[in-house]
Amino acid sequence: MNQINSFRAGPxxxxxxxxxxxxxxxxxxxxxxxxxxxxxxxARKDPTFQKELDYYLAHYVGRxxxxxxxxxxxKTLGGAKIYLKRDELNHTxxxxxxxxxxxxxxxxxxxxxxxxxxxxxxxHGVATATVCALFGLPCTVYMGATDIARQAPNVFRMKLLGAxxxxxxxxxxxxxxxxxEALRDWVANVEDTxxxxxxxxxxxxxxxxVRDFQSVIGKEAREQxxxxxxxxxxxxxxxxGGGSNAMGLFxxxxxxxxxxxxAVEAAGLGLDSGKHAASLQxxxxxxxxxxxxxxxxxxxxxxxEAHSISAGLDYPGIGPEHSxxxxxxxxxxxxxxxxxxxxxxxxxxxxEGILPALEPAHAVAHVARIAPxxxxxxxxxxxxxxxxxxxxxxxxxRLGVKL
Amino acid sequence: MxxxxxxxxxxxxEGRAGLVTYVMAGDPDATSAQKILDGLPAxxxxxxxLGLPFSDPMADGPAVQAAALRSLKAGGSTRKALAQLAAxxxxxxxxxxxxxxxxxxIYIYGPERFCRDxxxxxxxxxxxxxLPPEEDAELRPFAKAAGxxxxxxxxxxxxxxxxxxxxxxxxxxxxxxxxxxVTGTRSAAADQVAGAVARIRRSxxxxxxxxxxxxxxxxxxxxxxxxxxxxxxxxxVALSDKPASLHxxxxxxxxxxxxxxxxxxx
Numbered sequence: 001m002n003q004i005n006s007f008r009a010g011p012x013x014x015x016x017x018x019x020x021x022x023x024x025x026x027x028x029x030x031x032x033x034x035x036x037x038x039x040x041x042x043a044r045k046d047p048t049f050q051k052e053l054d055y056y057l058a059h060y061v062g063r064x065x066x067x068x069x070x071x072x073x074x075k076t077l078g079g080a081k082i083y084l085k086r087d088e089l090n091h092t093x094x095x096x097x098x099x100x101x102x103x104x105x106x107x108x109x110x111x112x113x114x115x116x117x118x119x120x121x122x123x124h125g126v127a128t129a130t131v132c133a134l135f136g137l138p139c140t141v142y143m144g145a146t147d148i149a150r151q152a153p154n155v156f157r158m159k160l161l162g163a164x165x166x167x168x169x170x171x172x173x174x175x176x177x178x179x180x181e182a183l184r185d186w187v188a189n190v191e192d193t194x195x196x197x198x199x200x201x202x203x204x205x206x207x208x209x210v211r212d213f214q215s216v217i218g219k220e221a222r223e224q225x226x227x228x229x230x231x232x233x234x235x236x237x238x239x240x241g242g243g244s245n246a247m248g249l250f251x252x253x254x255x256x257x258x259x260x261x262x263a264v265e266a267a268g269l270g271l272d273s274g275k276h277a278a279s280l281q282x283x284x285x286x287x288x289x290x291x292x293x294x295x296x297x298x299x300x301x302x303x304x305e306a307h308s309i310s311a312g313l314d315y316p317g318i319g320p321e322h323s324x325x326x327x328x329x330x331x332x333x334x335x336x337x338x339x340x341x342x343x344x345x346x347x348x349x350x351x352e353g354i355l356p357a358l359e360p361a362h363a364v365a366h367v368a369r370i371a372p373x374x375x376x377x378x379x380x381x382x383x384x385x386x387x388x389x390x391x392x393x394x395x396x397x398r399l400g401v402k403l
Numbered sequence: 404m405x406x407x408x409x410x411x412x413x414x415x416x417e418g419r420a421g422l423v424t425y426v427m428a429g430d431p432d433a434t435s436a437q438k439i440l441d442g443l444p445a446x447x448x449x450x451x452x453l454g455l456p457f458s459d460p461m462a463d464g465p466a467v468q469a470a471a472l473r474s475l476k477a478g479g480s481t482r483k484a485l486a487q488l489a490a491x492x493x494x495x496x497x498x499x500x501x502x503x504x505x506x507x508x509i510y511i512y513g514p515e516r517f518c519r520d521x522x523x524x525x526x527x528x529x530x531x532x533x534l535p536p537e538e539d540a541e542l543r544p545f546a547k548a549a550g551x552x553x554x555x556x557x558x559x560x561x562x563x564x565x566x567x568x569x570x571x572x573x574x575x576x577x578x579x580x581x582x583x584x585v586t587g588t589r590s591a592a593a594d595q596v597a598g599a600v601a602r603i604r605r606s607x608x609x610x611x612x613x614x615x616x617x618x619x620x621x622x623x624x625x626x627x628x629x630x631x632x633x634x635x636x637x638x639x640v641a642l643s644d645k646p647a648s649l650h651x652x653x654x655x656x657x658x659x660x661x662x663x664x665x666x667x668x669x
Contacts, residue, residue, distance in 0.1 A: 177459075
């Protein structure tokens with residue numbers, strides 16, 4: 001009976017979160033998707049699996065990540081008290097490795113010997129290449145040619161880790177096309193290959209599974225905040241592309257009704273410009289990459305190109321559970337533009353000595369917008385899901401600085 | 404009797420397999436695409452699959468991807484694909500046409516309205532690549548009400564345990580995907596296809612069409628010895644800028660399919 005009044009009970013047995021989610025894949029993949037689901041449900045209940053994952057998260061990834069009271073940022077903004085969940089301090093510099101570690105342990109339980117992944121900003125590709133090197137498995141990462149050009153340091157990093165990076169030139173040559181190409185690879189190599197999806201999207205059970213692995217962020221943050229403040233935070237803030245870092249922070253708090261949540265989509269050049277990546281605010285429900293969710297598309301159902309200065313948010317869809325949380329209004333979805341993200345980047349760098357990735361710089365922008373007018377005892381946890389080293393070339397170009 | 408059933412009955416009576424040709428609606432542009440489609444029956448196509456263009460065709464290889472993008476770039480859409488079919492029906496009232504595409508454009512069109520409009524335009528069936536049996540309840544009732552067969556796909560990964568799920572509610576024919584992979588890449592192995600077709604026949608009376616990985620006349624002939632029909636797509640759409648060559652390849656394929664079983668007996 002408890003489950004009925006919970007926001008944390010989904011998805012149903014067919015992978016649906018209300019209208020959203022599901023398993024929209026070709027017949028060739030269907031038996032494999034069902035196999036991944038069976039294997040994951042068994043692993044989820046197996047204490048030895050959780051114990052093994054905890055071991056790698058503690059000793060290899062470096063968890064728990066700190067919860068940092070951003071005192072100078074708080075003083076500078078002059079309102080709400082701001083905490084940062086420091087997931088940029090994980091090995092490889094972002095939250096992506098939380099899910100990669102869980103998924104590669106699952107792949108090994110399933111006897112799969114080859115790993116594929118898609119990547120946008122390259123953080124998920126680097127995290128996947130990292131766990132593949134750690135466990136000695138061959139790794140192929142699909143990446144849009146456009147993203148390869150703007151994320152060169154991560155491409156080189158993946159290669160150094162022994163991964164093969166395959167440029168994708170089809171379609172718009174960005175994250176959505178990389179995902180198409182990874183799915184095409186998987187269809188051709190179902191017997192030995194496991195696909196490590198980087199976000200809370202794709203066919204069931206991926207949205208649920210990636211959420212579960214990323215929920216370590218919110219579980220830690222909840223405990224750390226209670227220890228620091230003796231209460232729960234008033235608000236959580238996270239940026240959102242596919243939505244895995246936001247889901248990881250939010251999910252353990254969903255049933256705490258007094259905790260409000262803002263997820264920040266990439267508004268690119270502005271929500272009215274037609275050049276953005278805000279699927280919830282500028283899109284409508286459709287079916288892509290194995291699930292039903294909000295998508296950017298034209299009136300014929302053709303998928304539109306997304307735009308964001310941040311390659312990691314540059315995706316025309318969003319995880320199905322976010323679409324559901326949007327529908328039932330449990331989470332508020334807002335947006336920040338490219339320019340606001342750059343300002344957020346500068347602000348955090350100079351007040352806290354932390355270069356954020358361009359993705360969470362969108363969350364910083366939103367915090368900077370709302371914090372000044374909030375009372376001083378109002379508390380916010382912002383997920384700092386990645387570090388900005390990978391973005392210095394993009395930012396340099398934007399600021400007219402030659403590196 | 405539906406056009407699909409009538410055509411398979413006629414093929415059975417002739418003792419030969421059928422040739423199913425796949426072309427993309429609106430590729431490379433509306434005028435050429437109409438000419439290509441209208442010429443297929445005379446060139447020897449027994450059944451036509453008309454592709455609905457989609458921006459993200461994740462089950463397709465480079466040839467069909469390029470065809471979809473050409474169509475979209477030239478203004479192609481779901482609505483225009485139906486108009487192309489309606490125009491074809493003015494010249495041909497007997498050749499079955501199956502619309503093949505992805506679910507999102509159909510979902511956005513509205514499944515009920517799409518099925519009604521597709522049937523009115525002269526479609527006989529639908530193949531929706533990314534709509535497995537687990538998810539097709541939102542299309543199947545409307546297809547049935549409009550008199551459209553919802554053609555299901557079986558693949559090398561569809562084992563005996565899963566096959567009944569695929570066959571439940573299937574109609575028209577069963578589409579067997581001969582290779583693991585996307586369209587137009589690997590070549591189908593005739594002996595493996597023969598085994599798979601025999602296995603599926605034990606579970607269904609539906610005709611079985613085999614596609615993915617059939618590139619030329621020899622490949623078509625090899626599959627036509629075992630299947631009720633063979634499907635060629637990528638090799639055809641690669642010629643969409645040369646309609647005469649495309650129809651020429653259809654003639655070669657038709658001759659090979661028609662002669663396949665006779666040769667086997669001899």
